[in-house]
Amino acid sequence: MTALPAEEARAIVARYPSPRSAILPLLWLGQRTAGHVTPEAVQDVAELLDLRVSEVESVLSFYTMFRRRPPARCRLEVCRSLACAMKGAEEIVEHVREATGVEPGGQSEDGQFSIAYVECVAACDHAPAYIFNERMGGPLTREAALALIRGEGVGRP
Amino acid sequence: MSSTPPGAAAPAPPPSTVACTINGRPHTFPRGTLIVDAVRQVGHPIPYYCYHPKLAPVGACRVCMVQVEGPPVAARGPIVTTGCTTPVFEGLKIETMSEPAKLARRQVLQFLLINHPLDCPVCDKGGECDLQDFTLGYGPGVSEFAEPKVLRRKAADLGPFLVLDQERCIMCQRCVRYESEVLGEQNLVLKERGDRTVIDTGQGEPYAGYFSGNNTELCPVGALTSRTYRFKARPWDVRPVASVCQGCSLGCNVTAQTRAGRIVRLMLRDNPAVDGGWLCDRGRYGFGHSASPDRLTAPLVRRDGRLVPASWDEAMAAAAGGLRRAGGAAVLGGARLTDEEAVLLAELTRVALRTNDVDWRVGRQRFAAPEAVGARGAAIADLDGADLVVLADTCLVEEAPVLEIRLRRAASRRTAVLDVGPVRNFRIGRSTRVPCPPDGLAAALASLGPKVAAAARPVVIWNGRGSEDVAEAVRALGAPVLVPGEWSNARGAEKAGLVPDALPGYHALDDAAPVEAAWGASVPRHPGRDARAILEAAAAGSIGGLYLVGANPLRTFPDGGLAAAALDKVPFLVVQDLFMTEAAAAADVVLPATGPLEKAGHVTNLAGNRQTLAAVAAGPGGARSDGDIFHALAAACGVALTGRAPEVATEPVRRVLTPGGGPPAGPGGGALRLLLRTRLYAGGGTTAFDPNLAPLREDAVLRLHPRDAAAAGLEDGGAAYVKGGGSTLTAAVRVDPDVDAGHAELPAHGFGPTRLGAWVDVQPAPAEALPGRAAAIAAVSAR
Numbered sequence: 001m002t003a004l005p006a007e008e009a010r011a012i013v014a015r016y017p018s019p020r021s022a023i024l025p026l027l028w029l030g031q032r033t034a035g036h037v038t039p040e041a042v043q044d045v046a047e048l049l050d051l052r053v054s055e056v057e058s059v060l061s062f063y064t065m066f067r068r069r070p071p072a073r074c075r076l077e078v079c080r081s082l083a084c085a086m087k088g089a090e091e092i093v094e095h096v097r098e099a100t101g102v103e104p105g106g107q108s109e110d111g112q113f114s115i116a117y118v119e120c121v122a123a124c125d126h127a128p129a130y131i132f133n134e135r136m137g138g139p140l141t142r143e144a145a146l147a148l149i150r151g152e153g154v155g156r157p
Numbered sequence: 158m159s160s161t162p163p164g165a166a167a168p169a170p171p172p173s174t175v176a177c178t179i180n181g182r183p184h185t186f187p188r189g190t191l192i193v194d195a196v197r198q199v200g201h202p203i204p205y206y207c208y209h210p211k212l213a214p215v216g217a218c219r220v221c222m223v224q225v226e227g228p229p230v231a232a233r234g235p236i237v238t239t240g241c242t243t244p245v246f247e248g249l250k251i252e253t254m255s256e257p258a259k260l261a262r263r264q265v266l267q268f269l270l271i272n273h274p275l276d277c278p279v280c281d282k283g284g285e286c287d288l289q290d291f292t293l294g295y296g297p298g299v300s301e302f303a304e305p306k307v308l309r310r311k312a313a314d315l316g317p318f319l320v321l322d323q324e325r326c327i328m329c330q331r332c333v334r335y336e337s338e339v340l341g342e343q344n345l346v347l348k349e350r351g352d353r354t355v356i357d358t359g360q361g362e363p364y365a366g367y368f369s370g371n372n373t374e375l376c377p378v379g380a381l382t383s384r385t386y387r388f389k390a391r392p393w394d395v396r397p398v399a400s401v402c403q404g405c406s407l408g409c410n411v412t413a414q415t416r417a418g419r420i421v422r423l424m425l426r427d428n429p430a431v432d433g434g435w436l437c438d439r440g441r442y443g444f445g446h447s448a449s450p451d452r453l454t455a456p457l458v459r460r461d462g463r464l465v466p467a468s469w470d471e472a473m474a475a476a477a478g479g480l481r482r483a484g485g486a487a488v489l490g491g492a493r494l495t496d497e498e499a500v501l502l503a504e505l506t507r508v509a510l511r512t513n514d515v516d517w518r519v520g521r522q523r524f525a526a527p528e529a530v531g532a533r534g535a536a537i538a539d540l541d542g543a544d545l546v547v548l549a550d551t552c553l554v555e556e557a558p559v560l561e562i563r564l565r566r567a568a569s570r571r572t573a574v575l576d577v578g579p580v581r582n583f584r585i586g587r588s589t590r591v592p593c594p595p596d597g598l599a600a601a602l603a604s605l606g607p608k609v610a611a612a613a614r615p616v617v618i619w620n621g622r623g624s625e626d627v628a629e630a631v632r633a634l635g636a637p638v639l640v641p642g643e644w645s646n647a648r649g650a651e652k653a654g655l656v657p658d659a660l661p662g663y664h665a666l667d668d669a670a671p672v673e674a675a676w677g678a679s680v681p682r683h684p685g686r687d688a689r690a691i692l693e694a695a696a697a698g699s700i701g702g703l704y705l706v707g708a709n710p711l712r713t714f715p716d717g718g719l720a721a722a723a724l725d726k727v728p729f730l731v732v733q734d735l736f737m738t739e740a741a742a743a744a745d746v747v748l749p750a751t752g753p754l755e756k757a758g759h760v761t762n763l764a765g766n767r768q769t770l771a772a773v774a775a776g777p778g779g780a781r782s783d784g785d786i787f788h789a790l791a792a793a794c795g796v797a798l799t800g801r802a803p804e805v806a807t808e809p810v811r812r813v814l815t816p817g818g819g820p821p822a823g824p825g826g827g828a829l830r831l832l833l834r835t836r837l838y839a840g841g842g843t844t845a846f847d848p849n850l851a852p853l854r855e856d857a858v859l860r861l862h863p864r865d866a867a868a869a870g871l872e873d874g875g876a877a878y879v880k881g882g883g884s885t886l887t888a889a890v891r892v893d894p895d896v897d898a899g900h901a902e903l904p905a906h907g908f909g910p911t912r913l914g915a916w917v918d919v920q921p922a923p924a925e926a927l928p929g930r931a932a933a934i935a936a937v938s939a940r
Contacts, residue, residue: 042360058346062348
């Protein structure tokens with residue numbers, strides 16, 4: 001095992017009566033360790049749980065909150081569920097696309113920022129809501145979005 | 158239901174069945190029967206994709222909608238539900254063609270086609286596609302879906318044999334479930350989710366298992382197809398012929414499909430008693446040798462040191478003359494013949510060549526039928542109900558792959574597997590290893606006596622290798638035995654008397670009367686020599702001529718140095734084969750034979766099932782069937798063969814054989830004990846010459862324990878020199894803890910390993926030392 005901190009990984013496995021239950025927590029551990037889930041981490045999880053790599057890959061690819069490549073420095077996720085969509089979430093993302101050329105779900109070539117849609121983040125009262133580097137905020141504006149991805153504004157407005 | 162008066166005969170069905178109606182007619186089914194099975198059994202059509210009789214229900218495709226009414230949903234009136242996940246209930250009214258059921262199916266089919274490309278005109282599945290057929294039968298004529306379709310990968314490469322069209326896939330998950338439930342391998346899984354879900358291998362690597370092709374028959378649409386069949390034919394253009402695979406001794410039943418005389422594909426033909434309705438990839442795709450441009454197409458005779466084409470008459474005269482010269486002739490091979498041809502060869506040997514120097518055992522197997530060592534034979538289906546299976550240093554997945562599927566299934570229930578030997582033979586599923594050195598097998602088996610005796614229904618699987626004491630240990634276990642053969646019809650060859658110390662039908666040499674009566678000729682009574690003794694005599698120059706029938710001892714005989722010396726020294730060599738093998742290249746006369754897909758007859762599989770072989774393809778012009786060649790060769794010797802097989806002796810003789818065909822044992826030479834083991838894609842025979850299998854050949858792959866690898870400085874995926882017996886072999890390295898420390902494993906039928914002797918040294922080699930193909934394998938295993 002090379003991609004997971006061994007002690008922590010074994011402790012996670014020990015928490016569950018069935019080893020398979022530890023797939024998600026171990027993948028989280030992999031993401032915390034390297035910033036994203038590496039192919040080596042997937043192999044480690046499979047080996048640790050005596051599963052096929054393919055089964056772990058199948059689980060991993062099902063969930064959108066796991067990253068398969070190194071994260072951008074500024075990660076903006078914009079909610080587009082009903083309330084946020086009605087408050088203009090998609091127009092904001094479209095504005096960012098026009099200003100930067102980066103498609104939703106994409107990442108800038110220099111690794112500075114990524115932008116993506118997410119489903120309801122339970123902040124409809126702040127619509128359009130967003131998550132920036134794992135912290136929730138809102139309401140988002142075009143200007144705030146551009147400031148966030150430039151790294152000029154962090155935290156709740 | 159009315160109550161039955163006491164004492165009256167109870168007319169009610171027993172509680173293990175339930176009565177219900179289907180389309181208004183009453184029926185009774187065992188409790189727990191799924192509606193889809195019930196409907197099928199009584200002959201009503203019902204569409205389905207995800208449902209498959211050999212897989213657990215999943216309810217993924219939703220197209221088997223039926224209307225049901227009655228308990229336990231009586232209060233709700235008629236409802237529409239999936240027939241594949243709902244069992245029949247007492248009093249249930251099932252309607253398959255009611256308007257609500259038809260509407261539900263129509264809508265489901267419309268939904269399944271939303272992102273389907275409708276590229277039937279260029280799809281290999283066209284004409285045998287359930288999506289086509291059911292849409293025609295139950296679907297809407299036109300789609301209401303006007304939006305753009307999701308575009309995905311066409312012709313995605315999933316490995317050597319599989320091609321996936323992601324757009325055609327309807328996510329029934331038959332392939333994923335087969336991989337998981339039947340194989341326990343999960344080579345294919347679902348990835349992503351929602352409308353982005355695709356079938357894929359784990360990390361995009363090529364499909365790694367031995368059973369990928371079954372997916373192409375399970376797939377109800379044109380998503381998973383065979384690379385070898387792409388754009389080759391339409392189902393209505395092909396001629397199907399029922400035959401039997403001769404890739405190994407299991408003899409899986411196949412339907413071969415030909416177009417204009419050429420084989421385009423092999424399909425499974427479910428025989429529950431033999432193959433359980435599965436094929437391995439070597440069997441399914443290993444038909445490419447038949448139409449290979451490298452086939453021998455004319456007899457060759459050596460003139461002025463060179464092999465030149467000759468007529469059959471010239472070749473027969475030369476062969477007959479050479480084999481009857483001073484010193485006498487000996488015959489090796491015959492385990493790839495049909496039963497009938499094996500008897501002809503036995504008659505040719507005894508009556509025309511006047512010798513008992515004949516042996517089919519040009520490899521490591523010594524015994525073919527359990528009865529020949531005094532043991533009881535097991536049926537293949539005995540594995541299903543066995544509580545204990547002893548694997549006597551036999552690796553089913555390499556030696557009889559489809560039998561491994563059956564064992565995995567049994568082991569996933571309650572069968573305990575004891576895996577005896579220096580290598581883990583059973584890798585998927587529960588098993589207990591009983592490690593032993595290669596020459597400690599007899600003792601290890603003896604130690605299992607009490608466990609086998611305590612089992613209610615034990616089965617021993619043993620590949621017939623090892624000396625007399627191993628045979629005795631197997632017999633002493635007292636359990637029914639299956640003997641996977643080193644060649645497809647080893648059992649037929651043994652029964653036909655292609656051994657030095659028994660006549661056809663297991664008659665002893667001093668019990669020759671029935672044989673002589675059948676043939677109308679006398680047979681020699683003095684015991685002949687076995688393969689080792691024949692090769693030793695040839696190497697010593699004391700045999701006049703050697704006749705190799707579908708045999709290449711240079712690759713298969715465990716002492717390659719002896720085989721080389723024999724072929725070098727023997728004054729006259731006749732080789733009968735499909736290809737210019739190493740042995741054929743050394744011959745004085747080469748006789749081109751037809752292959753197992755090109756001749757009719759019968760073959761006997763590892764459990765003694767006699768099966769019928771059909772001539773599927775014509776074979777190259779100029780080649781003749783082995784049987785025709787035996788007739789012609791006998792005629793050239795002045796003998797007319799009868800081909801009659803004498804009755805089997807009621808008490809099969811237990812033959813005593815000169816011990817072992819293995820290389821010299823004992824220490825010295827090297828640090829690691831060499832293990833020669835069967836590998837599915839290694840070796841001679843047709844595998845070595847089959848273009849379909851070429852990407853997978855692994856003639857020179859060294860497997861060894863991590864500790865031995867580390868000690869020698871070898872890395873997984875690297876290259877190694879294997880040295881022993883004054884010989885050096887270059888091999889790709891696979892580090893594998895399943896090989897016990899102290900051993901070095903090489904494929905038995907590859908070219909070279911048999912010259913190394915019993916003990917070898919290994920050391921790192923530069924990657925460029927590997928031949929191209931092995932380098933490719935190294936790259937794959939390094940990934």
